[in-house]
Amino acid sequence: MxxxxxxxxxxxxxxxxxxxxxxxxxxxxxxxxxxxxxxxxxxxxxxxxxxxxxxxxxxxxxxxxxxxxxxxxxxxxxxxxxxxxxxxxxxxxxxxxxxxxxxxxxxxxxxxxxxxxxxxxxxxxxxxxxxxxxxxxxxxxxxxxxxxxxxxxxxxxxxxxxxxxxxxxxxxxxxxxxxxxxxxxxxxEDEPKPSLKENIAMIKKAVQKTSKAFNDEEFVALAETKQALVHSMEEENVIDNQVVADRLFGDNYAKKEKFFQEVEELGYVDRAPAEVAVAGPKFSKQKLRLDNGIEISIPMDLYQDAEVVEFINNPDGTISVMIKNIEKIKNLF
Known part of the structure; x- marks a missing residue:
């Protein structure tokens, strides 16, 4: 009040x-x-x-x-x-x-x-x-x-x-x-802690560097990062670095060590107050831009539902995106 x-x-x-x-x-x-x-x-x-x-x-x-x-x-x-x-x-x-x-x-x-x-x-x-x-x-x-x-x-x-x-x-x-x-x-005449937006940007950059170091698909890692951030914010109203690392890298300690090193160097502040509502509506969806110009926006809760969307790694090294079980399509013109 x-x-x-x-x-x-x-x-x-x-x-x-x-x-x-x-x-x-x-x-x-x-x-x-x-x-x-x-x-x-x-x-x-x-x-x-x-x-x-x-x-x-x-x-x-x-x-x-x-x-x-x-x-x-x-x-x-x-x-x-x-x-x-x-x-x-x-x-x-x-x-x-x-x-x-x-x-x-x-x-x-x-x-x-x-x-x-x-x-x-x-x-x-x-x-x-x-x-x-x-x-x-x-x-x-x-x-x-x-x-x-x-x-x-x-x-x-x-x-x-x-x-x-x-x-x-x-x-x-x-x-x-x-x-x-x-x-x-x-x-x-003081130095404040990073903002929620800055903290998230540091996490994103650290994940990108870690993915590059281990030759992982960046778009997959960033999608999982967004889900991990939302989970941490919804459960604890903070961004817990350990929670993010566990959800992203599991028991891969080499990746975790690289990730923790990167966020520390970037100045990230662990467990700073954070809410999904404050972070903005962009955290309700996974947004992807393909190299052919197509853009896809997928609700967060449907992104990992194999009955709705599937990412297929082709033998030639390309990736196909399959959207399934569509009953009706509406043009948002």
Missing amino acids: IYIQQAILHILDINTNEPIYSLAGLDITEKFTLDYIHAMIEKVEDSDNMKEGTLPEDSPVVGMLANVKDDFVAATRALTDKFYGITKLNYEIPAADLLFVQFTLDEVACLGMFKLNYSDSITHHVSQEDDTLTNHLIVNRAILPSARQAIQEGMVLNLESMQYHVLEKKHMITELAEKRFYFTEMFL
Whole structure:
């Protein structure tokens, strides 16, 4: 249960020499505002791109939050100053507004910080000179994301444990001449754990390398990997590396050793929280693209049903796919 206590919006327009600070909070009695804030919180909490970490006691951000419950406006202004000090020096970081929210999540005190990047939109403008009224088209360059749109950067921070959930995107840092995750590296000054999406990508890459090392069919290994991931997420709400390895390689200890070596080198975090629902609908199906251009989408629970689909290894080294027992075909045009 989310209970919104207060919220404030500060403007980081790079065309100004300093942030435009709000001296008062948003009106959270308005349903539109409440719905928007709820949507921002859920976009961070329900994303497979979400990373988590914990701020150390000596973190500058922790110091800025010492009085956040007593002086919300001043604390958010200090955070805005630190954030603006980074963005104003790096022109490729998009201009934005910062939305701060103090709330409780399941009765735990939290702070939300959401970077609302600007986008362009066309609107009309009416002018009148003498007796001539003219309608014009103009570009509004400070349109904020709607409640339905994804956001690139945002954070939900547990004010008791200082554990945070964050969405972020790499941007070019002028001084370093390279793209960095500036939100965590430069603003939070911390390194979070990989996201669910990143963990899954590491598992996939490790399986590909293991398959190549042992001359296994990659498409078979990846299909089995997806099933193993779904099983682990459904059973334990985590990705258990051991469960994945057992389902993929059984008693083949050489393959397991190679797989474990690869995931460790890639930075995978074992038993990190994970849910199939968060991982996305792509985990409900096995999707295959054949080298002749044909694409096949098979529901996960039917993929290994020999009465529905069969993969046949031909003597010439090619593979045939047989789809069986079809009663009716519908064109999805």
